[in-house]
Amino acid sequence: MQSAHTRDTNEKLANLDNTTKETVQRIDKVNNKITDLREQRMRDPDTLGDKAFKLAFPALIGMVAGKAFQSVWNLVTNKVHPSPNDDEADRKQGLLMSVLFAAASAAFSTVVTTYSDKLTQSIVGRLQRKRK
Incomplete structure (x- = not known):
């Protein structure tokens, strides 16, 4: 049986993993938008x-x-x-x-x-x- 402290730590790590994944997804979204804008600018004659x-x-x-x-x-x-x-x-x-x-x-x-x-x-x- 897990202690209350271990459960809290595991929950915090799970929440941290979710937060990290969301943050990385948001950064990727911004990065993709920047890449699209750069490509548009490069295609503009x-x-x-x-x-x-x-x-x-x-x-x-x-x-x-x-x-x-x-x-x-x-x-x-x-x-x-x-x-x-x-x-x-x-x-x-x-x-x-x-x-x-x-x-x-x-x-x-x-x-x-x-x-x-x-x-x-x-x-x-x-x-x-x-x-x-």
């Missing part, structure tokens, strides 16, 4: 420069296009309403013109962004082919 270019170029093109659109809009609206005598009529149409400007600007920005993204991807793809 984009370098840091490619990623920076993909981020910066469309943003820069979008800013320039937005400013160009705003300048053209201002030129057109100044030609349509050049005199300050019709300011009251302009104020009444202000909301409509603001909505029209927002819609036209959003449509223009969408088109520019779509094509600049495609251009950027094309340029990066060409650079990656040259690297290989």
